[in-house]
Amino acid sequence: MPPVPPVPQADRTRPFSAESRDETAALLTKALQLGLDFKLQPEVFRERVPSAEARDRLVTELPERPASVDEALAEFTDTMLPLCKNEASPQFLGFGDTGDDVGALTGGVLALLTQQNLINQSFDSPSATFVETTALRWLRELIGFTNPPVGELSTVFDVGGVITHGGTMSNSLAMMLAREHKVPGTMEHGVRDPGQYSIVVPRDIGHYSVKSALKWIGLGYQVIEVDTDGFRYDLKALERTLREHAGRVMSVVAYAGDSRTQTVDDLRGVRDVVRAADEDIWLHADACWGLLCSFSDALRGRIAGIEDYDSVTVDPHKVMGVPHSLGAILVRDPAALRAISSHSGLIMGDDFDFGQVTPFVGTKAWLSLKLWMMMRTHGRSGLARLAEDRVGTARRFADLVDARSRLIRLHPVDMMAVTFMYVPADVDVTAPDIERINEANLRIHERMLADGIWHLHHFGLPDDAGVLKYGATLYPMRFMAANPRIEEHHMTGVLDYVLALGAQFDEGQL
Ligand SMILES: Cc1ncc(COP(=O)(O)O)c(C=O)c1O
Structure with missing residues (x-):
């Protein structure tokens, strides 16, 4: 191989030190400004290209010659940023949170710069561990779980929760807890007779993560689906199912806000049916969305009963303006986490080391500083x-949908989601042609994505409230009131856009 020519000193990026502090600060300031201006760009996408074109533009070999940070920033600005999705645009109306809380963003930056490692408390995160503990206790309080007095916090097994990367990981830990509760020691001895680890979920509206979790933790696909009514468990069907599968069910999973319509299960009703059938079944509530209700006295009643569940998944990155990624699993009895703990004297042998209760994770970033900052700066x-x-925004959007004769709303508004469909002019809603309605909505959404101006979510959904045809699979669009920059004209603007595309469909031009 020919010798590699040395890199001139001027082209080298200096390591961070007192001498390069100001230069580094200038670069980081530039990066911050780039990021903030990106959030303020009006468009969701500045440029849309097919995936293969994005691949061909961006997938490169590792260059021989180093670039300065300035050069790399220029490359980022020119080639990557124009294709990035901007959730902070008030025209992004379809999914969860936009991650724009100023306190949370500040916490995220400081977490990067302080480089604490929550695997260990004493030498790796002397204060961060207790900030994480505080954030978890605040979440527990909101949900209605009791916290031991601070003076009685002696180990991580008194905290009652784990900060995770999101709902999927939290739900996976919940399934591990359920497994150990059903057959203590499975973690040590392995799985025998997988059928005894079955879980019960609501048909077609449960989130895939609990099903995937069963596979990831070696239980196989032990899923029993129960009929629903109005996007909630049909409690009679749940009762029947638990009777039929007596002794084989390790967990019942209820949704405090399902992934599509954000309908909240009758959590007390589910609890009563499950406890009456078998006291030992692990009751898990997925409150990725439902955490929102716990913030307000006016809304808390919707999740009443959640405090009696054995574990609760919450997802601050979905409902609190906290940037990705940040979720948590909370357990009613803090000591329950002992069942899935592991230990190594090497790095996580001390009482407050979170490494003991974070399956799949070793080195652990200070994710919770974002959450602490958000909660500290908002207060109750x-x-x-x-x-x-x-x-309130979701309800207003629902009223705007209801006021337009060509649009039909598919469910009552429990939280922030409003799912609706365009009905083509030639369809009679009293005897609806579901295929044609679905086709119109698919086309409208495809065009919306290609245009990149507005964003609504789109998915398959059973018509569980019987608005068009009970049980039919519909492909609606969804508005989500999770973007703090939404104003009335954005809501009317996106509806005008949908109706204009709908009219094009009616004329055979879409
Ligand atoms: C109800 C529910 N649970 C779990 C998840 C998974 O959460 P995450 O994407 O944070 O892993 C989602 C995501 O949308 C969800 O809606």
Whole structure:
């Protein structure tokens, strides 16, 4: 191989030190400004290209010659940023949170710069561990779980929760807890007779993560689906199922806000049916969305009963303006986490080392600083306002949908989601042609994605409330009131856009 020519000193990026502090600060300031201006760009996408074209533009070999950070930033700005999705655009109306809370963003930056490692408390994260503990206790309080007095916090097994990368990981830990509760020691001895580890979920509306979790933790696909009514468990069907599968069910999973319509299960009703059938079944509530209701006295009643569940998944990156990624699993009895703990004297042998209760994770970033900053800067009253504003926005959008004769709403508004469909002019809603309605909505959404101006979510959904045809699979669009920049004209604007595309479909031009 020919010798590699040395890199001139001027082209080298200096390591961070007192001498390069100002230069580094200037670069980081530039990066911050780039990021903030990106969030303020009006468009969701500045440029749309097919995936293969994005691949061909961006997948490169490792260059021989180093680039300065300035050069790399220029490359980022020119080639990557124009294709990035901007969730902060008030025209992004279809999914969860936009991650724009200023306190949370500040916490995220400081977590990067302080480089604490929560695997270990004493030498790796002397203060961060207790900030994480505090954030978890605040979440527990909101959900209605009791916390031991601070003086009685002696180990991580008194905290009652784990910060995770999101709902999928939290639900996976919940399934591990359920497994150990059903057959203590499975973690040590392995799985025998997988059928005894079955879980019960609501048919077609449960989130895939609990099903995937069963596979990831070696239990196989032990899933029993129960009929629903109005996007909630049909409690009679649940009762029947638990009777039929007596002794084989390790967990019942209920949704405090399903992934599509954000309908909240009758959590007390589910609890009563499950406890009456078998006291030992692990009750898990997925409150990725439902956490929002816990912020406000006016909304808390919707998740009443959640405090009696054995574990609860919450997802601050979905409902609190906290940037990706940040979820948590909370357990009613803090000591329950002992069942899935592991230990190594090498790095996580001390009482407060979170490494003991974080399956699949070793080195652990200070994710929770974002959450602590958000909650500290909002306080209880600010959280209540945030939740009520979002639900109020969703209700307003629902009214706007209802006022347009060519649009039909598929469910009552429990939280921030409003799922609706365009009905083509030639369809009679009293005897609806579901295929044609679905086709119109698929086409409208395809065009919306290609245009990149507005964003609504789109998915398959059973018509569980019988709005068009009970049980039919519909492909609606969804508005989500999770973007704090949404104003009335954005809501009317996106509806005008959908109706204009609908009219094009009616004329055979879409
Ligand atoms: C109800 C529910 N549970 C779990 C998840 C998974 O969460 P995450 O994407 O944070 O892993 C989602 C995601 O949309 C969800 O809607």
